[in-house]
Amino acid sequence: MSSLTIRNLRKSFGSVEVLKGINIEARTGEFIALVGPSGCGKSTLLAMIAGLETVTEGEIRIGDRLVNSVAPKDRDIAMVFQSYALYPTMTVRENITFGMESRGVPKPQREEAVKRVAALLQIEPLLGRKPGQLSGGQRQRVAMGRALVRDPKLFLFDEPLSNLDAKLRVDMRTEIKKLHHRVGKTTVYVTHDQVEAMTLASRIAVMHQGQVQQFDEPQAVYDRPANMFVAGFMGSPAMNFIPAKLTTGPDGKPAVSFKATGGTAVLSLQDGISPGAAGRDVILGVRPEHIFRYSPELKAAKKSIASIDAPVEMVEPTGAETIGLMRFGDLEVTGRFDPDEAPRMGETITLGIDMSHACLFDPTTRNLI
Amino acid sequence: MSTTAADAARVPGPASPGPSWRERLTRIAPILVLAPSLAASFIYVFVFTIWTLYISLSNSSLLPSYGFVGLDNYASLWSNRRWNIAYSNLFLFSAFYIVGAMAIGLLLAILIDQKVRGEAAWRTIFLYPLAVSFIVTGTVWSWLYNPVDGIQMLVRSLGWTNFNFALASDRNTAIYAIIITGIWQSSGFAMALFLAGLRSVDPDLVKAAQIDGASTFRTYRRVILPVIAPIFLAVAVVQIQFAIKTFDLVAALTRGGPGISTTFPAIYVYDLMFQRGQIGEGAAAAIMMLAALAVVLVPYSFFVVWRHRRESHHG
Incomplete structure (x- = not known):
């Protein structure tokens, strides 16, 4: 059963089309992340689900009900805003009960609901305060409390963590995940942070230029990105793109060849990939974590590892890992190394590349082959 | 180390002979520029207020003189029926004028805030009366009110043919003619301030209220208007000082008539001082106007200070 269905949804502001046929379906209890760079239309999509923006074309269903022209208050949704949008002149308690008050819920019932939510979010001591007297994290909790108290069919989050500092953001992220686990409501979560999307979502919709580029489970989006945009957007440091040609390897299997420092490199492809005729131009996509220091033991353990020599141009230690920039002909390629076996600047290193995780893209359509 | 630094500061090297005259000029320029206006406002506000206060206690008639007569001028002022009418007119006018202008200004601002078409045009139309001087307003409206x-x-x-509209020519209603004209003149001003306030409200608040199921009326009453409450106070304070010094509007519209029904304190002061040669009693009337203003402004400034302290206290 699905609790949110979006079919062929379009939105235009004047002659500018910001959403170009969106199709998303969320099963009950699912956590959907809408992720994409600024201006990709994700916030507009969320506002349309909430009923704050009109639908130009297509349909939005919540549960089984078509809600295209239903007022926001009648859609049975709750929303957490990026700015939190707490009513500044009301206390935390009044903020949380304002919705029920507007709907004419009797007072004892309201009190009970506040108690329940305050206990859930551990904000009981804050109930008498005004938003101006709260810290960022506390405001965030109150904003979630205001959404939770309604017990709606659908939760909408509009970049709720982007105003918090880095540490608090990670804490709140965990808390949102726990909360979702406990409450089990269908949630649509807008973010531009791919880590947030990966950690929270049960499925991710990657958006770009008003279209859903890929809608799949986080690991699938990460491992098998549908196109080069998704591949480049998800993951940090970003995936390496190496222009290459299809060829036949020394063992007679399909392989890719490209110009590396000091000659042409030929890397065998994984079994089962049939990318097409030899001589075809492709783009080889390799994530930085699949580039590492080569050793014969690794090769013995995993047959899919290919090796290549490259000079190291730059090394960036981050503590947990060290990022290395290597030169492949005209290209710079990023690899992630264990700090213990990190290369030194200027060294020429023999790299291992795990081809079982490599992706091939068509250079003209930029789609996954 | 600190002694070396201090020594170096005390004995400037030949290359840097202290602050240059340019730096010195930068430092004293603000004081130089502000000094004349500071001196002027000090003299005109405080010195003349004190001087007026003194004159009000003296036996001045056509020219100032300094024989002290105590509160005689005040006694004679308050025994005059015309002054009593003027003073109660002031309160009647202020109350209706401020509430009326604010109510209409707020209504216009809310209507314009509904994303009406041609917003700039509406704003200009409603703000235009403010650009007209009270004398012109008074004259034009005196024609409109004129029964003939x-x-x-x-x-x-x-x-x-039986229609009667003689608001300004009836001694019981003439004051309302002035109130209506005053509201017409300044509701645009209130509207401009309210509109600026409404525009400064975070649009997410309105969206949140929409999702919370609040009607438009409820959203304004519970969410938006409380947020812009400080603007109400600002508008009220500006209107109050307009109201208390009302002179030209009445002078042009009714000249205090019919009879003495629309006399205002400012007009009365002018009459006493420059028509009847009773400077002492005129000064007493002026001090009473100041007192009326102080009744409002002193608590307001205490409130502002208090609020400021409370806010800085919470950081």
């Missing part, structure tokens, strides 16, 4: 060639005449010429 104003609104009454217009409606009668359209066929309603």
Whole structure:
């Protein structure tokens, strides 16, 4: 059963089309992340689900009900805003009960609901305060409390963590995940942070230029990105793109060849990939974590590892890992190394590349082959 | 180390002979520029207020003189029926004028805030009366109120021959004519301030209220208007000082009449000082106007200080 269905949804502001046929379906209890760079239309999509923006074309269903022209208050949704949008002149308690008050819920019932939510979010001591007297994290909790108290069919989050500092953001992220686990409501979560999307979502919709580029489970989006945009957007440091040609390897299997420092490199492809005729131009996509220091033991353990020599141009230690920039002909390629076996600047290193995780893209359509 | 630094500061090297005259000029320029206006406002506000206070306690008549007579001038002022009418007119006018202008200004601002088409045009139309001086407003509205060639005449010429509209010529209603004109003049000003306030409200608040199921009326009453409450106070304070020094509007519209029904304190002061040669009693009346203003402004400034302290206290 699905609790949110979006079919062929379009939105235009004047002659500018910001959403170009969106199709998303969320099963009950699912956590959907809408992720994409600024201006990709994700916030507009969320506002349309909430009923704050009109639908130009297509349909939005919540549960089984078509809600295209239903007022926001009648859609049975709750929303957490990026700015939190707490009513500044009301206390935390009044903020949380304002919705029920507007709907004419009797007072004892309201009190009970506040108690329940305050206990859930551990904000009981804050109930008498005004938003101006709260810290960022506390405001965030109150904003979630205001959404939770309604017990709606659908939760909408509009970049709720982007105003918090880095540490608090990670804490709140965990808390949102726990909360979702406990409450089990269908949630649509807008973010531009791919880590947030990966950690929270049960499925991710990657958006770009008003279209859903890929809608799949986080690991699938990460491992098998549908196109080069998704591949480049998800993951940090970003995936390496190496222009290459299809060829036949020394063992007679399909392989890719490209110009590396000091000659042409030929890397065998994984079994089962049939990318097409030899001589075809492709783009080889390799994530930085699949580039590492080569050793014969690794090769013995995993047959899919290919090796290549490259000079190291730059090394960036981050503590947990060290990022290395290597030169492949005209290209710079990023690899992630264990700090213990990190290369030194200027060294020429023999790299291992795990081809079982490599992706091939068509250079003209930029789609996954 | 600190002694070396201090020594170096005390004995400037030949290359840097202290702050240059340019730096010195930068430092004293603000003081130089502000000094004349500071001196002027000090003299005109404080010195003359104190001087007026003193004159009000003296036996000055046509020219200031300094024989001390205590509160005689005040006694004679308050025993005068015309002054009593003027003073109660002031409160009546202020109350209706401020509340009326704010109510209409707020209503216009809310209507314009509904994303109406041609917003700039509406804003200009409503703000325009403010650009007209009170004298012009008063003169134009005195024609409109005039039974012989104003609104009454217009409606009668359209066929309603029994139509009566003589607000300004009846001693019981003339004050309302002035109130209506004052509201017409300054509700645009209130509207401009309210509109700026409404525009500064976080649009997410309105969206949140929409999702919370609040009606438009409820959203304004519970969410938006409380947020812009400080603007109400600002508008009220500006209107109050307009109201208390009302002179030109009345002078042009009714000249204090019919009879003495629309006399205002400012007009009364002018009469006493420059028409009747009773400077002492005029000064006493002026001090009473100041007192009326202080009744409002002193608590307000205490409130502002208090709020400021409370906010800085919470960081």
